[in-house]
Amino acid sequence: MALERFEEQDFLACCGSTKFAKEMVLASPFTSLEEAIAAARNIWFNKVDVNGWLEAFSSHPQIGQSASSAHTSHTAAQWSKGEQSTALATSTGSSLQELSDWNAQYRQKFGFIFIICASGRSTAEILAELKKRYQNRPIVEFEIAAQEQMKVTELRLGKLFSTKTKPASTGKQHPTVLATKVEEDRVAVIGGHLKAAPNPSSDKASQVPTRTRPPITTHVLDVSRGCPATGVEVRLEMWKGSQPRPLFDKTDIGGWIFQGSSITDVDGRSGQLMSIVNDVNPGIYRISFNTGKYCPSGFFPFVSIVFEIKESQNREHFHVPLLLSPFSFSTYRGS
CATH class of the missing domain: 2.60.40.180 (Transthyretin/hydroxyisourate hydrolase domain)
Structure with a gap:
């Protein structure tokens, strides 16, 4: 079996906890995505402390906003943009304002931003979940946020591993940079902001990562x-x-x-x-x-x-x- 090797910055793009990234490097290399996810779960829930959880939470942009380059990598920022694409595509000015208002209330009550695996979720669905979880006691909500963080981490690990299946590039770019470009192109299509038509002669198969979920x-x-x-x-x-x-x-x-x-x-x-x-x-x-x-x-x-x-x-x-x-x-x- 092939052994997949990644660096600390790769795992930081998957989860913003420094402790998590260092432990994942120590646990690697991995023979499969499933093995990496199993290790990630063990590290996140058994080895990363409260400060590590809060560090990971703070690396996320608030739902409905762009990631700050000062607090997260370019790869993580683009992945986050892709994960929120459905929410942004189904939003209106009023729904985004309501989401922003509830985000502020949530942060004031719990001390950290609202964490949710937003992939495939509409603005209405995210807002409904935010209002529901706002009623939780802080200790309960902290655990739920950690579980949602792991869902995001698993999704991003799948994207990270998919870079290993891409054909070799003639350039010197890091594989995670290539994956980021694919994600950015997909988001551009969804948002209707594609600036140029794709080259018909390009190899489309090389532009698409291996799936990590059913189509x-x-x-x-x-x-x-x-x-x-x-x-x-x-x-x-x-x-x-x-x-x-x-x-x-x-x-x-x-x-x-x-x-x-x-x-x-x-x-x-x-x-x-x-x-x-x-x-x-x-x-x-x-x-x-x-x-x-x-x-x-x-x-x-x-x-x-x-x-x-x-x-x-x-x-x-x-x-x-x-x-x-x-x-x-x-x-x-x-x-």
Whole structure:
């Protein structure tokens, strides 16, 4: 097995605790991402003290704001920007102001900024979670923030390890710099600020890191209660009917082929609905939610969201969440 070697600055980009980064260097090299994550969990929860936790918290920008280069590396700043891309894409001026106001209240009460794994979460969802957690006792909230920090760390370790799968560059750039450029390009597309069209002759495969999660994911937010919807049954299917695509006025029995199912966890997130593959098969997919079982008094016995993945999108990630209330629902494409 190949041994993955990284420097202290690489681990600092994953978690802003100096103690964590030094301990990860001592524990390395790692034979796999899973081994690195196991070591990270042990170090974070058993070897890093309270000061180390607070140091890591302070390295994050406040949700809705950019990272300060004085307190975090360029790589970490770009990763943070990518992690908040869905929140920024779904925000409005008023929602950002409300988020800023609640962030200030949170910091005044607990003494540190609100920490949440923001990847794939909308501004409304983050704000709802902030308001919910604001009610916690400080000792309880400190533990929750540490758990959220570990989620962020695991996500970034996956990005760090993905740099090892990239073909060698003709330049002298550090591999984490290459990964940062890929993340920055992806965020630019989401934000609609891409300044130049990509070069058609470029090798797209070399621009995309190996996945660390399935290409299709979802979560459910109960907007009537302002919290994640736990215990919702979720089912993923792909269209394989006699027609190239499902038609509005015709039914093809057996046209939808089961891909996977799961139940949302305490964060409203589904488990793995399909295998982790670099190239997702293009086609039409359907995610169905057993909303009638979750909310028997609601208007919808179930909700299905149908969407299409084109050939040119087979290496992109598709996060298709459900924002649910008893008498309405909405969705959007997250990252």
